[in-house]
Amino acid sequence: MNISKWYQLIKPNFRFYKDGFFEFPYLANTPELFIESTIKSPGSKHDTEEQVVYRNNPFIKGEMRYRKIDEGLWLTITNLDFKYDTVIKSNYAKEIPSDHYSITFTVFDSEVKLQNRFIDKVPFQNKFWGFKKPGTDVGACFYKGSKCQFYIYYLSPSWIEKNVPLDALDRKIPFKKFLDSDKGFITYSDIVPNAQGLSHEILHTLKTFNTDAFNKTILKAQTLSLISAFFKNVFADKRTDEYQEKSTVDYNAISKCELMVSTKLYKPFIGIDALAKIFNISSSKLKMDFKSVYGTSILQYHIDKKMELAMQLIVNTTMQIKHIAKEVGYESSSKFSATFKKKHGKLPSEVRPDNL
Structure with missing residues:
Protein backbone atom coordinates (compact mmCIF):
# COMPACT_ATOMS: atom_id res chain seq x y z
CA MET A 1 0.00 0.00 0.00
CA ASP A 237 8.33 3.58 45.52
CA LYS A 238 9.47 6.75 47.36
CA ARG A 239 9.50 9.23 44.50
CA THR A 240 8.29 12.80 44.64
CA ASP A 241 6.53 14.23 41.60
CA GLU A 242 4.27 17.05 40.52
CA TYR A 243 2.27 14.64 38.32
CA GLN A 244 2.21 16.92 35.30
CA GLU A 245 -0.53 16.40 32.75
CA LYS A 246 0.97 14.41 29.88
CA SER A 247 -0.97 16.33 27.27
CA THR A 248 1.36 19.30 27.86
CA VAL A 249 4.54 17.32 27.12
CA ASP A 250 6.69 18.24 24.12
CA TYR A 251 7.05 14.65 22.89
CA ASN A 252 9.33 15.60 20.02
CA ALA A 253 11.92 17.35 22.18
CA ILE A 254 11.78 14.75 24.96
CA SER A 255 12.18 11.85 22.54
CA LYS A 256 15.21 13.48 20.89
CA CYS A 257 16.67 14.28 24.30
CA GLU A 258 16.25 10.67 25.46
CA LEU A 259 17.88 9.40 22.27
CA MET A 260 20.89 11.67 22.77
CA VAL A 261 21.22 10.78 26.45
CA SER A 262 20.87 7.00 26.01
CA THR A 263 22.84 6.20 22.84
CA LYS A 264 26.21 7.84 23.54
CA LEU A 265 26.84 6.70 27.07
CA TYR A 266 30.62 6.98 26.84
CA LYS A 267 30.23 10.76 26.84
CA PRO A 268 29.80 12.85 30.02
CA PHE A 269 26.46 14.47 30.79
CA ILE A 270 26.43 17.86 29.03
CA GLY A 271 23.96 19.52 31.41
CA ILE A 272 20.34 20.64 31.33
CA ASP A 273 20.99 24.08 29.89
CA ALA A 274 23.00 22.70 26.97
CA LEU A 275 20.30 20.12 26.19
CA ALA A 276 17.57 22.75 26.42
CA LYS A 277 19.45 24.93 23.94
CA ILE A 278 19.89 22.04 21.50
CA PHE A 279 16.18 21.20 21.52
CA ASN A 280 14.93 24.80 21.68
CA ILE A 281 13.02 24.36 24.93
CA SER A 282 13.32 26.04 28.32
CA SER A 283 15.44 24.26 30.94
CA SER A 284 12.55 24.12 33.40
CA LYS A 285 10.13 22.61 30.86
CA LEU A 286 12.75 20.12 29.68
CA LYS A 287 13.32 18.93 33.26
CA MET A 288 9.59 18.75 33.99
CA ASP A 289 8.65 17.02 30.74
CA PHE A 290 11.48 14.48 30.93
CA LYS A 291 10.65 13.47 34.50
CA SER A 292 6.99 13.32 33.54
CA VAL A 293 7.68 10.84 30.73
CA TYR A 294 10.54 8.78 32.20
CA GLY A 295 9.92 9.07 35.94
CA THR A 296 13.36 10.43 36.86
CA SER A 297 15.67 13.37 36.26
CA ILE A 298 17.73 13.51 33.05
CA LEU A 299 21.00 13.21 34.97
CA GLN A 300 19.81 10.18 36.96
CA TYR A 301 18.42 8.63 33.76
CA HIS A 302 21.84 9.11 32.13
CA ILE A 303 23.58 7.42 35.07
CA ASP A 304 21.05 4.55 35.17
CA LYS A 305 21.50 3.86 31.45
CA LYS A 306 25.28 3.82 31.88
CA MET A 307 24.94 1.21 34.60
CA GLU A 308 22.43 -0.85 32.60
CA LEU A 309 24.82 -0.86 29.63
CA ALA A 310 27.70 -1.80 31.95
CA MET A 311 25.69 -4.77 33.24
CA GLN A 312 24.97 -5.95 29.69
CA LEU A 313 28.65 -5.64 28.75
CA ILE A 314 29.73 -7.57 31.86
CA VAL A 315 27.24 -10.38 31.24
CA ASN A 316 27.42 -10.59 27.44
CA THR A 317 31.04 -9.77 26.53
CA THR A 318 34.55 -10.66 27.62
CA MET A 319 35.67 -7.05 27.96
CA GLN A 320 37.70 -6.35 31.07
CA ILE A 321 35.81 -4.46 33.74
CA LYS A 322 38.31 -1.58 33.67
CA HIS A 323 37.59 -1.18 29.95
CA ILE A 324 33.83 -1.36 30.54
CA ALA A 325 34.20 1.46 33.07
CA LYS A 326 35.73 3.64 30.35
CA GLU A 327 33.03 2.65 27.86
CA VAL A 328 30.42 4.18 30.15
CA GLY A 329 32.44 7.31 30.85
CA TYR A 330 34.33 6.47 34.06
CA GLU A 331 38.12 6.97 34.21
CA SER A 332 38.08 5.87 37.85
CA SER A 333 37.35 2.14 38.28
CA SER A 334 36.55 2.64 41.96
CA LYS A 335 33.96 5.35 41.24
CA PHE A 336 32.46 3.16 38.52
CA SER A 337 32.24 0.17 40.89
CA ALA A 338 30.56 2.28 43.59
CA THR A 339 27.97 3.64 41.13
CA PHE A 340 27.39 0.16 39.69
CA LYS A 341 26.77 -1.31 43.16
CA LYS A 342 24.34 1.49 44.02
CA LYS A 343 22.32 0.62 40.92
CA HIS A 344 22.56 -3.19 40.89
CA GLY A 345 23.35 -4.11 44.51
CA LYS A 346 26.56 -5.90 43.56
CA LEU A 347 30.07 -4.91 42.55
CA PRO A 348 31.06 -5.60 38.92
CA SER A 349 33.57 -8.16 40.19
CA GLU A 350 30.75 -9.99 41.98
CA VAL A 351 28.75 -10.23 38.76
CA ARG A 352 31.75 -11.58 36.84
CA PRO A 353 34.48 -12.46 39.37
CA ASP A 354 36.80 -13.98 36.77
CA ASN A 355 37.29 -10.59 35.06
CA LEU A 356 38.79 -8.24 37.65
Whole structure:
Protein backbone atom coordinates (compact mmCIF):
# COMPACT_ATOMS: atom_id res chain seq x y z
CA MET A 1 0.00 0.00 0.00
CA ASN A 2 1.50 3.39 -0.97
CA ILE A 3 1.54 6.32 1.45
CA SER A 4 -0.86 8.50 -0.57
CA LYS A 5 -3.55 5.79 -0.44
CA TRP A 6 -2.88 5.33 3.27
CA TYR A 7 -3.48 9.06 3.87
CA GLN A 8 -6.91 8.87 2.26
CA LEU A 9 -7.96 5.87 4.34
CA ILE A 10 -7.03 7.33 7.72
CA LYS A 11 -7.38 11.04 6.96
CA PRO A 12 -10.24 11.71 9.46
CA ASN A 13 -7.97 10.95 12.46
CA PHE A 14 -4.49 11.47 11.05
CA ARG A 15 -2.46 14.65 11.59
CA PHE A 16 0.12 13.88 8.94
CA TYR A 17 3.72 15.02 9.20
CA LYS A 18 4.71 17.42 11.99
CA ASP A 19 8.13 18.43 13.33
CA GLY A 20 9.89 15.44 11.81
CA PHE A 21 7.36 12.77 12.88
CA PHE A 22 4.26 11.17 11.40
CA GLU A 23 1.47 11.37 13.98
CA PHE A 24 -0.41 8.11 14.35
CA PRO A 25 -3.52 8.09 16.63
CA TYR A 26 -5.25 5.11 18.20
CA LEU A 27 -8.67 4.80 19.86
CA ALA A 28 -8.23 4.32 23.60
CA ASN A 29 -11.69 4.52 25.22
CA THR A 30 -11.88 0.79 25.99
CA PRO A 31 -9.73 -2.27 25.27
CA GLU A 32 -12.47 -3.63 23.01
CA LEU A 33 -12.48 -0.41 20.96
CA PHE A 34 -8.68 -0.35 20.76
CA ILE A 35 -8.66 -3.93 19.49
CA GLU A 36 -11.51 -3.29 17.04
CA SER A 37 -9.86 -0.15 15.64
CA THR A 38 -6.59 -2.06 15.21
CA ILE A 39 -8.37 -4.87 13.36
CA LYS A 40 -10.06 -2.38 11.04
CA SER A 41 -7.01 -0.22 10.37
CA PRO A 42 -5.52 -0.38 6.83
CA GLY A 43 -2.83 -3.00 6.33
CA SER A 44 -4.18 -5.27 9.09
CA LYS A 45 -5.03 -8.97 8.81
CA HIS A 46 -7.07 -10.54 11.62
CA ASP A 47 -6.84 -14.17 12.71
CA THR A 48 -10.01 -14.58 14.76
CA GLU A 49 -9.23 -18.02 16.16
CA GLU A 50 -5.74 -17.10 17.40
CA GLN A 51 -6.84 -13.57 18.42
CA VAL A 52 -3.93 -11.91 16.67
CA VAL A 53 -3.78 -8.95 14.26
CA TYR A 54 -0.92 -8.81 11.77
CA ARG A 55 -0.05 -5.27 10.69
CA ASN A 56 1.91 -4.00 7.71
CA ASN A 57 1.42 -0.43 6.51
CA PRO A 58 3.75 2.37 5.36
CA PHE A 59 4.68 3.24 8.94
CA ILE A 60 4.79 0.04 11.00
CA LYS A 61 5.06 -3.72 10.68
CA GLY A 62 4.27 -6.25 13.37
CA GLU A 63 1.52 -8.06 15.23
CA MET A 64 -0.82 -7.55 18.15
CA ARG A 65 -2.15 -10.44 20.26
CA TYR A 66 -5.09 -9.86 22.58
CA ARG A 67 -7.06 -11.78 25.17
CA LYS A 68 -9.74 -11.20 27.79
CA ILE A 69 -8.12 -12.57 30.95
CA ASP A 70 -10.93 -11.98 33.43
CA GLU A 71 -14.09 -9.93 33.73
CA GLY A 72 -12.76 -6.37 33.56
CA LEU A 73 -9.19 -7.43 32.70
CA TRP A 74 -7.77 -7.44 29.15
CA LEU A 75 -4.27 -7.87 27.76
CA THR A 76 -2.73 -6.84 24.45
CA ILE A 77 0.85 -7.67 23.41
CA THR A 78 2.20 -5.79 20.42
CA ASN A 79 5.50 -6.20 18.57
CA LEU A 80 6.29 -3.38 16.13
CA ASP A 81 9.06 -2.36 13.74
CA PHE A 82 8.89 1.34 12.84
CA LYS A 83 9.53 2.28 9.20
CA TYR A 84 9.43 6.04 9.80
CA ASP A 85 9.85 8.43 12.73
CA THR A 86 6.40 8.17 14.26
CA VAL A 87 4.41 9.61 17.15
CA ILE A 88 1.75 7.29 18.56
CA LYS A 89 -0.95 9.15 20.52
CA SER A 90 -4.17 8.21 22.26
CA ASN A 91 -7.43 9.41 20.75
CA TYR A 92 -10.87 9.22 22.38
CA ALA A 93 -14.28 8.98 20.75
CA LYS A 94 -16.38 11.59 22.56
CA GLU A 95 -19.61 9.60 22.47
CA ILE A 96 -18.08 6.50 24.12
CA PRO A 97 -17.28 6.33 27.88
CA SER A 98 -13.65 5.82 28.87
CA ASP A 99 -13.36 4.06 32.21
CA HIS A 100 -10.42 1.65 32.03
CA TYR A 101 -7.07 2.08 33.76
CA SER A 102 -4.03 0.67 32.02
CA ILE A 103 -0.60 -0.66 32.96
CA THR A 104 1.97 -0.66 30.15
CA PHE A 105 5.33 -2.44 30.06
CA THR A 106 7.42 -1.34 27.09
CA VAL A 107 10.71 -2.75 25.82
CA PHE A 108 12.73 -0.80 23.22
CA ASP A 109 15.54 -2.50 21.31
CA SER A 110 18.25 -0.10 20.17
CA GLU A 111 22.01 0.14 19.60
CA VAL A 112 24.58 2.05 21.67
CA LYS A 113 27.83 3.35 20.22
CA LEU A 114 31.08 2.25 21.90
CA GLN A 115 34.64 3.57 21.76
CA ASN A 116 36.01 0.02 21.44
CA ARG A 117 38.00 -0.41 18.22
CA PHE A 118 36.70 -3.97 17.76
CA ILE A 119 33.05 -3.40 18.75
CA ASP A 120 31.47 -0.29 17.22
CA LYS A 121 27.92 -0.77 18.54
CA VAL A 122 26.15 -3.17 20.88
CA PRO A 123 22.45 -4.04 21.29
CA PHE A 124 20.79 -2.24 24.21
CA GLN A 125 17.33 -2.38 25.72
CA ASN A 126 15.31 0.30 27.49
CA LYS A 127 12.39 -0.84 29.65
CA PHE A 128 9.60 1.33 31.02
CA TRP A 129 6.37 0.97 32.98
CA GLY A 130 3.41 3.31 32.95
CA PHE A 131 0.11 3.53 34.83
CA LYS A 132 -2.68 5.56 33.21
CA LYS A 133 -6.02 6.72 34.54
CA PRO A 134 -9.12 6.55 32.30
CA GLY A 135 -9.37 9.15 29.55
CA THR A 136 -5.77 10.37 29.90
CA ASP A 137 -3.95 11.54 26.79
CA VAL A 138 -0.64 9.73 26.30
CA GLY A 139 1.86 9.54 23.49
CA ALA A 140 5.37 8.47 22.57
CA CYS A 141 7.87 9.03 19.76
CA PHE A 142 9.57 6.18 17.92
CA TYR A 143 12.45 6.47 15.48
CA LYS A 144 12.82 4.72 12.14
CA GLY A 145 14.34 1.29 12.72
CA SER A 146 13.09 1.01 16.31
CA LYS A 147 11.85 -2.39 17.47
CA CYS A 148 9.43 -2.28 20.39
CA GLN A 149 7.26 -4.57 22.46
CA PHE A 150 4.21 -3.28 24.33
CA TYR A 151 2.44 -5.28 27.04
CA ILE A 152 -0.74 -3.41 27.97
CA TYR A 153 -3.04 -4.54 30.79
CA TYR A 154 -6.48 -2.89 30.83
CA LEU A 155 -8.18 -2.81 34.24
CA SER A 156 -11.78 -1.78 34.86
CA PRO A 157 -12.59 0.14 38.09
CA SER A 158 -14.63 -2.83 39.35
CA TRP A 159 -11.69 -5.21 38.74
CA ILE A 160 -9.30 -2.92 40.60
CA GLU A 161 -11.73 -2.53 43.49
CA LYS A 162 -11.99 -6.32 43.77
CA ASN A 163 -8.30 -7.20 43.33
CA VAL A 164 -6.09 -4.23 44.32
CA PRO A 165 -6.30 -2.72 47.84
CA LEU A 166 -5.95 0.92 46.78
CA ASP A 167 -8.32 2.18 49.49
CA ALA A 168 -6.12 0.60 52.15
CA LEU A 169 -3.03 2.56 51.12
CA ASP A 170 -1.55 5.14 53.46
CA ARG A 171 -2.33 8.59 52.03
CA LYS A 172 1.36 9.52 52.41
CA ILE A 173 2.50 6.89 49.90
CA PRO A 174 3.53 8.62 46.64
CA PHE A 175 1.36 6.35 44.49
CA LYS A 176 -1.66 7.13 46.67
CA LYS A 177 -0.93 10.85 46.28
CA PHE A 178 -0.91 10.33 42.54
CA LEU A 179 -4.26 8.51 42.66
CA ASP A 180 -5.78 11.32 44.72
CA SER A 181 -4.46 14.00 42.36
CA ASP A 182 -6.03 15.20 39.13
CA LYS A 183 -3.02 13.96 37.15
CA GLY A 184 -3.56 11.17 34.70
CA PHE A 185 -0.42 9.08 34.50
CA ILE A 186 2.80 8.02 36.20
CA THR A 187 5.88 6.29 34.76
CA TYR A 188 8.68 4.08 36.08
CA SER A 189 11.92 2.72 34.68
CA ASP A 190 12.05 -1.08 34.91
CA ILE A 191 10.48 -1.22 38.39
CA VAL A 192 9.52 -4.92 38.33
CA PRO A 193 12.42 -7.43 38.66
CA ASN A 194 12.63 -9.94 35.78
CA ALA A 195 9.62 -8.31 34.10
CA GLN A 196 10.91 -9.15 30.65
CA GLY A 197 11.32 -12.84 31.45
CA LEU A 198 7.86 -13.02 33.01
CA SER A 199 6.38 -11.15 30.04
CA HIS A 200 7.98 -13.56 27.57
CA GLU A 201 6.32 -16.43 29.44
CA ILE A 202 2.96 -14.68 29.08
CA LEU A 203 3.59 -14.14 25.37
CA HIS A 204 4.44 -17.83 24.94
CA THR A 205 1.18 -18.77 26.66
CA LEU A 206 -0.74 -16.51 24.29
CA LYS A 207 0.98 -17.97 21.24
CA THR A 208 0.15 -21.52 22.35
CA PHE A 209 -3.24 -20.69 23.89
CA ASN A 210 -5.29 -23.03 21.71
CA THR A 211 -2.94 -26.02 22.08
CA ASP A 212 -3.16 -26.55 25.84
CA ALA A 213 -6.38 -26.96 27.83
CA PHE A 214 -4.76 -25.38 30.90
CA ASN A 215 -3.52 -22.24 29.17
CA LYS A 216 -6.51 -20.16 30.23
CA THR A 217 -5.74 -20.88 33.89
CA ILE A 218 -1.99 -20.46 33.33
CA LEU A 219 -2.42 -17.12 31.55
CA LYS A 220 -4.63 -15.75 34.32
CA ALA A 221 -2.14 -16.83 36.99
CA GLN A 222 0.81 -15.34 35.08
CA THR A 223 -1.02 -12.07 34.48
CA LEU A 224 -2.13 -11.69 38.10
CA SER A 225 1.41 -12.45 39.27
CA LEU A 226 2.93 -9.71 37.11
CA ILE A 227 0.24 -7.13 37.95
CA SER A 228 0.67 -7.93 41.66
CA ALA A 229 4.44 -7.46 41.36
CA PHE A 230 3.89 -4.12 39.65
CA PHE A 231 1.59 -2.78 42.36
CA LYS A 232 3.79 -4.14 45.15
CA ASN A 233 6.79 -2.26 43.79
CA VAL A 234 5.00 1.00 43.03
CA PHE A 235 3.46 0.99 46.50
CA ALA A 236 7.02 0.86 47.87
CA ASP A 237 8.33 3.58 45.52
CA LYS A 238 9.47 6.75 47.36
CA ARG A 239 9.50 9.23 44.50
CA THR A 240 8.29 12.80 44.64
CA ASP A 241 6.53 14.23 41.60
CA GLU A 242 4.27 17.05 40.52
CA TYR A 243 2.27 14.64 38.32
CA GLN A 244 2.21 16.92 35.30
CA GLU A 245 -0.53 16.40 32.75
CA LYS A 246 0.97 14.41 29.88
CA SER A 247 -0.97 16.33 27.27
CA THR A 248 1.36 19.30 27.86
CA VAL A 249 4.54 17.32 27.12
CA ASP A 250 6.69 18.24 24.12
CA TYR A 251 7.05 14.65 22.89
CA ASN A 252 9.33 15.60 20.02
CA ALA A 253 11.92 17.35 22.18
CA ILE A 254 11.78 14.75 24.96
CA SER A 255 12.18 11.85 22.54
CA LYS A 256 15.21 13.48 20.89
CA CYS A 257 16.67 14.28 24.30
CA GLU A 258 16.25 10.67 25.46
CA LEU A 259 17.88 9.40 22.27
CA MET A 260 20.89 11.67 22.77
CA VAL A 261 21.22 10.78 26.45
CA SER A 262 20.87 7.00 26.01
CA THR A 263 22.84 6.20 22.84
CA LYS A 264 26.21 7.84 23.54
CA LEU A 265 26.84 6.70 27.07
CA TYR A 266 30.62 6.98 26.84
CA LYS A 267 30.23 10.76 26.84
CA PRO A 268 29.80 12.85 30.02
CA PHE A 269 26.46 14.47 30.79
CA ILE A 270 26.43 17.86 29.03
CA GLY A 271 23.96 19.52 31.41
CA ILE A 272 20.34 20.64 31.33
CA ASP A 273 20.99 24.08 29.89
CA ALA A 274 23.00 22.70 26.97
CA LEU A 275 20.30 20.12 26.19
CA ALA A 276 17.57 22.75 26.42
CA LYS A 277 19.45 24.93 23.94
CA ILE A 278 19.89 22.04 21.50
CA PHE A 279 16.18 21.20 21.52
CA ASN A 280 14.93 24.80 21.68
CA ILE A 281 13.02 24.36 24.93
CA SER A 282 13.32 26.04 28.32
CA SER A 283 15.44 24.26 30.94
CA SER A 284 12.55 24.12 33.40
CA LYS A 285 10.13 22.61 30.86
CA LEU A 286 12.75 20.12 29.68
CA LYS A 287 13.32 18.93 33.26
CA MET A 288 9.59 18.75 33.99
CA ASP A 289 8.65 17.02 30.74
CA PHE A 290 11.48 14.48 30.93
CA LYS A 291 10.65 13.47 34.50
CA SER A 292 6.99 13.32 33.54
CA VAL A 293 7.68 10.84 30.73
CA TYR A 294 10.54 8.78 32.20
CA GLY A 295 9.92 9.07 35.94
CA THR A 296 13.36 10.43 36.86
CA SER A 297 15.67 13.37 36.26
CA ILE A 298 17.73 13.51 33.05
CA LEU A 299 21.00 13.21 34.97
CA GLN A 300 19.81 10.18 36.96
CA TYR A 301 18.42 8.63 33.76
CA HIS A 302 21.84 9.11 32.13
CA ILE A 303 23.58 7.42 35.07
CA ASP A 304 21.05 4.55 35.17
CA LYS A 305 21.50 3.86 31.45
CA LYS A 306 25.28 3.82 31.88
CA MET A 307 24.94 1.21 34.60
CA GLU A 308 22.43 -0.85 32.60
CA LEU A 309 24.82 -0.86 29.63
CA ALA A 310 27.70 -1.80 31.95
CA MET A 311 25.69 -4.77 33.24
CA GLN A 312 24.97 -5.95 29.69
CA LEU A 313 28.65 -5.64 28.75
CA ILE A 314 29.73 -7.57 31.86
CA VAL A 315 27.24 -10.38 31.24
CA ASN A 316 27.42 -10.59 27.44
CA THR A 317 31.04 -9.77 26.53
CA THR A 318 34.55 -10.66 27.62
CA MET A 319 35.67 -7.05 27.96
CA GLN A 320 37.70 -6.35 31.07
CA ILE A 321 35.81 -4.46 33.74
CA LYS A 322 38.31 -1.58 33.67
CA HIS A 323 37.59 -1.18 29.95
CA ILE A 324 33.83 -1.36 30.54
CA ALA A 325 34.20 1.46 33.07
CA LYS A 326 35.73 3.64 30.35
CA GLU A 327 33.03 2.65 27.86
CA VAL A 328 30.42 4.18 30.15
CA GLY A 329 32.44 7.31 30.85
CA TYR A 330 34.33 6.47 34.06
CA GLU A 331 38.12 6.97 34.21
CA SER A 332 38.08 5.87 37.85
CA SER A 333 37.35 2.14 38.28
CA SER A 334 36.55 2.64 41.96
CA LYS A 335 33.96 5.35 41.24
CA PHE A 336 32.46 3.16 38.52
CA SER A 337 32.24 0.17 40.89
CA ALA A 338 30.56 2.28 43.59
CA THR A 339 27.97 3.64 41.13
CA PHE A 340 27.39 0.16 39.69
CA LYS A 341 26.77 -1.31 43.16
CA LYS A 342 24.34 1.49 44.02
CA LYS A 343 22.32 0.62 40.92
CA HIS A 344 22.56 -3.19 40.89
CA GLY A 345 23.35 -4.11 44.51
CA LYS A 346 26.56 -5.90 43.56
CA LEU A 347 30.07 -4.91 42.55
CA PRO A 348 31.06 -5.60 38.92
CA SER A 349 33.57 -8.16 40.19
CA GLU A 350 30.75 -9.99 41.98
CA VAL A 351 28.75 -10.23 38.76
CA ARG A 352 31.75 -11.58 36.84
CA PRO A 353 34.48 -12.46 39.37
CA ASP A 354 36.80 -13.98 36.77
CA ASN A 355 37.29 -10.59 35.06
CA LEU A 356 38.79 -8.24 37.65
